[in-house]
Amino acid sequence: MLALIAAVMAAACVLASARRIAYSVAPTALDVSTIAAALRGADGQARLSALTSVVASASGAEWERGLVEAVAAEPKTRAALVNEQLGEYDHLTKRWERVPRVCASIASSSGFLLAAVALRMGVRDPMTFDPATGDAARGALLTGALNCVALGIAGAAFSISAMHRARLEARSRLDSVDKLVDRLDQLGRHDLAS
Numbered sequence: 001m002l003a004l005i006a007a008v009m010a011a012a013c014v015l016a017s018a019r020r021i022a023y024s025v026a027p028t029a030l031d032v033s034t035i036a037a038a039l040r041g042a043d044g045q046a047r048l049s050a051l052t053s054v055v056a057s058a059s060g061a062e063w064e065r066g067l068v069e070a071v072a073a074e075p076k077t078r079a080a081l082v083n084e085q086l087g088e089y090d091h092l093t094k095r096w097e098r099v100p101r102v103c104a105s106i107a108s109s110s111g112f113l114l115a116a117v118a119l120r121m122g123v124r125d126p127m128t129f130d131p132a133t134g135d136a137a138r139g140a141l142l143t144g145a146l147n148c149v150a151l152g153i154a155g156a157a158f159s160i161s162a163m164h165r166a167r168l169e170a171r172s173r174l175d176s177v178d179k180l181v182d183r184l185d186q187l188g189r190h191d192l193a194s
Contacts, residue, residue: 100163
């Protein structure tokens with residue numbers, strides 16, 4: 001029973017950590033690196049017009065709409081509006097940032113706690129010290145405790161891995177956003193010059 005509780009705790013921590021990875025991989029509706037790649041080339045201005053119409057009709061693309069509107073704003077306010085969108089994107093990539101660390105702590109702590117409870121319950125059992133059945137009872141006692149610890153450590157290990165993976169993904173996405181903003185800024189200046 002205690003191993004089942006440890007498994008449920010570990011699974012909950014794994015699911016929460018996986019959600020953090022999802023937030024860092026896809027913080028917005030549209031992939032920023034794909035948008036930046038689509039705007040490369042000599043016909044970027046035509047592609048920007050197409051992007052504006054796609055973003056306007058895409059569901060869930062509020063951040064992308066805000067960025068396109070910020071780039072199209074007057075030069076006096078453009079920098080402030082673009083910086084506001086960059087701050088919003090940074091916030092989106094950092095959703096649930098602390099969750100994997102907390103999950104690692106919860107999973108390992110619950111595993112050790114449940115192992116201690118299993119050992120405590122075994123010590124109270126008189127069969128543990130009976131010479132005829134003692135070896136089997138002690139083996140079952142240790143197996144139950146080790147199962148709890150192993151499940152807790154597995155949940156903690158996944159959560160730690162998720163934390164590092166999400167951090168790398170968030171950095172990569174922020175680099176892609178910087179490239180996109182640079183390209184949009186170039187296209188916006190070109191649009192104003194013509």
